[in-house]
Amino acid sequence: MNKPLADRFRPKTLDDIVGQKHLLAPGKPLRKIIESGEATNLIFYGPSGVGKTTLAAYIAAKTNKTLKKLNATTASTADIKEIVASLGTFSGMNGVLLYLDEIQYFNKKQQQTLLEYIENGSITLIASTTENPYFYVYNAILSRATVFEFKSVEADEVEKAVYRAAAMLSEEQGIEVEVLPESARIIASGCGGDVRKAMNALELSAIASDEHDGKKTILPETASELVQKSSMRYDRDGDEHYDIVSAYQKSMRGSDPDAAVHYLGRLLEAGDLPSACRRLMVCACEDVGLAYPQIIPIVKACVDIAQAVGLPEARIPLADAVVMVCNAPKSNSAYMAIDAALGDIRRGKTGPIPRQLQNKHYDGEDNPNKGQHYLYPHSYQNHYIYQQYLPDAIRDRRYYEFGDNKNEQAFKAYWDRVKK
Numbered sequence: 001m002n003k004p005l006a007d008r009f010r011p012k013t014l015d016d017i018v019g020q021k022h023l024l025a026p027g028k029p030l031r032k033i034i035e036s037g038e039a040t041n042l043i044f045y046g047p048s049g050v051g052k053t054t055l056a057a058y059i060a061a062k063t064n065k066t067l068k069k070l071n072a073t074t075a076s077t078a079d080i081k082e083i084v085a086s087l088g089t090f091s092g093m094n095g096v097l098l099y100l101d102e103i104q105y106f107n108k109k110q111q112q113t114l115l116e117y118i119e120n121g122s123i124t125l126i127a128s129t130t131e132n133p134y135f136y137v138y139n140a141i142l143s144r145a146t147v148f149e150f151k152s153v154e155a156d157e158v159e160k161a162v163y164r165a166a167a168m169l170s171e172e173q174g175i176e177v178e179v180l181p182e183s184a185r186i187i188a189s190g191c192g193g194d195v196r197k198a199m200n201a202l203e204l205s206a207i208a209s210d211e212h213d214g215k216k217t218i219l220p221e222t223a224s225e226l227v228q229k230s231s232m233r234y235d236r237d238g239d240e241h242y243d244i245v246s247a248y249q250k251s252m253r254g255s256d257p258d259a260a261v262h263y264l265g266r267l268l269e270a271g272d273l274p275s276a277c278r279r280l281m282v283c284a285c286e287d288v289g290l291a292y293p294q295i296i297p298i299v300k301a302c303v304d305i306a307q308a309v310g311l312p313e314a315r316i317p318l319a320d321a322v323v324m325v326c327n328a329p330k331s332n333s334a335y336m337a338i339d340a341a342l343g344d345i346r347r348g349k350t351g352p353i354p355r356q357l358q359n360k361h362y363d364g365e366d367n368p369n370k371g372q373h374y375l376y377p378h379s380y381q382n383h384y385i386y387q388q389y390l391p392d393a394i395r396d397r398r399y400y401e402f403g404d405n406k407n408e409q410a411f412k413a414y415w416d417r418v419k420k
Contacts (some may be wrong), residue, residue, distance in 0.1 A: 005165060005200065006199035009164075014035075017054060017055065019152075019158075020055075023150070034055075038063070039063040042125070042146055042147075043128070043142070044128040044150055045129055045132065045148070052128040056097070057099075060097040063095075063097065063124075065095045065124065066095070070100050071100075071101045071102055073102050080098075080110075080113060083096055084117055084123065096124070097123070098124070100114070100128070103129050103136070115138065118141070133147055153194075158193070162188055163179060169203070173206075175215060177209075182220040186220055186223040186227055187201050201227045209222055244266050248260060248264060249287075252280070253283060257322070260322050260326050261322055268315050276318055280299060280322060283325055288328045288329070288330055289331045289333065290333055290334055291329035329405045344394060351391030354391065356374040357389060374387075384419065
C-alpha cells in the first residue's frame with residue numbers, strides 16, 4: 001500500500017519545511033542547533049500537521065542517528081527498553097534518536113523510566129505534544145530538554161506546498177495534475193494550518209478528478225467537498241478549547257461584535273453549545289453587570305431558547321445575545337466587589353457578626369446591654385438608617401465602588417443624597 005502523500009512529500013532540507021520561520025529561518029537558534037550536528041533533547045509543542053515529525057526525522061539523519069518512533073497513547077515502558085536494547089546491535093551503533101509523539105499521555109512513572117535513559121545518554125529524546133508541556137511533562141525531563149513552540153502554518157505557505165505537491169503527483173502518475181488557483185486557496189485555507197490535512201485533501205481531490213487529454217484538473221467544487229471541516233482544530237479538553245472560549249469572552253468584554261460572533265461560530269461549528277452558553281452568561285454578569293443589569297435575564301432567555309431548539313437554530317438567539325453583550329455598556333464593579341470580599345474571607349479577615357444582625361431575640365443573663373438593637377430601615381425616611389453591618393474587625397472596609405456608567409452613577413447620586 002502506498003504511503004500517504006503527506007509522508008511522500010516530506011521535505012529533504014530545512015528550507016523545504018513549510019512554515020515555522022520563527023524557528024528555522026537562517027540565524028534562528030533551533031536552526032543553528034540542528035546545523036551543528038549535535039544531538040540534543042528537544043520538546044516540540046504545537047498543533048498536529050505543522051512539521052514536528054518531519055523535523056525530528058531530519059535531525060536524526062543530520063546527526064547520523066537511528067530514528068525510532070513511539071506514540072505515547074499506545075507505547076509502554078517495555079517499548080522504551082526494547083529500543084535501548086537495540087543500542088548493542090548494528091542498527092543502533094551510532095546511537096538512537098527517539099521521537100515520542102504525544103508525550104503528555106505518558107504517566108509520571110513512564111516519564112521517569114524515560115528520564116533514566118536520557119540521563120545516561122542511551123537515547124536522545126525529541127518529544128512532541130499538542131498540549132502545554134509545562135503542564136503535562138515531568139519537570140525533570142523539562143529541565144533536560146529545550147522546548148520549541150510550533151505554530152499553525154499560514155494559508156499562503158500551505159498554498160505553495162499544495163502546488164509543489166501537485167507537481168510531485170504529476171511525476172508519480174505520469175499525467176499532469178493541475179490545481180486551479182481557487183482550488184489551491186480552498187485547500188490551503190480549509191486545512192486550518194495543518195499541512196498534513198492539506199496534502200490528504202489534495203491527494204483525494206486528484207483521485208476524484210476526471211482525466212481529460214492526459215490531464216487532471218482539480219476544480220474548486222471538488223476541493224470544497226473534500227476539505228469539508230478540516231479547518232476546525234478543537235478538543236474540548238485541550239488548549240485549543242480554552243483558547244477559543246477565552247477569545248470568545250474577551251471579545252465580548254472588549255465590545256468587538258465581529259470577533260465575538262466569529263468565536264461563537266467556531267464553538268458552534270464544533271458542536272460545543274454548552275461552552276458557548278456558559279461563557280455568554282458569565283460575560284453578561286461579569287462584564288456588563290450593573291451597567292445594564294436588565295441584560296442578564298435577556299441573555300438567560302436567549303440561552304434557554306438556544307438549548308430548547310438546539311443546533312443549528314441555536315445560533316440565532318445566541319448571536320442576538322452576543323451582539324447585545326458586545327454593544328452594552330460595561331461594568332465589573334460587582335465582580336470586583338465579591339472577589340475582594342472573598343479575598344478577605346480567605347485571609348481570615350472576618351470576625352463575629354454584629355449583635356444587631358444576629359438571628360437572636362434573647363440575651364444571656366451575663367449581657368449588661370440586653371436587646372438586639374436592630375434598626376428596621378423601612379421605619380425611617382427614605383427607607384434608610386445608618387447602622388453597622390460589617391464585623392468590628394473590618395467595619396470600615398469597602399468592597400464595592402460605583403462604576404462610571406450612567407446606571408451606577410444614578411444609583412450613586414441617589415444614595416449620596418439620602419445618606420447625607
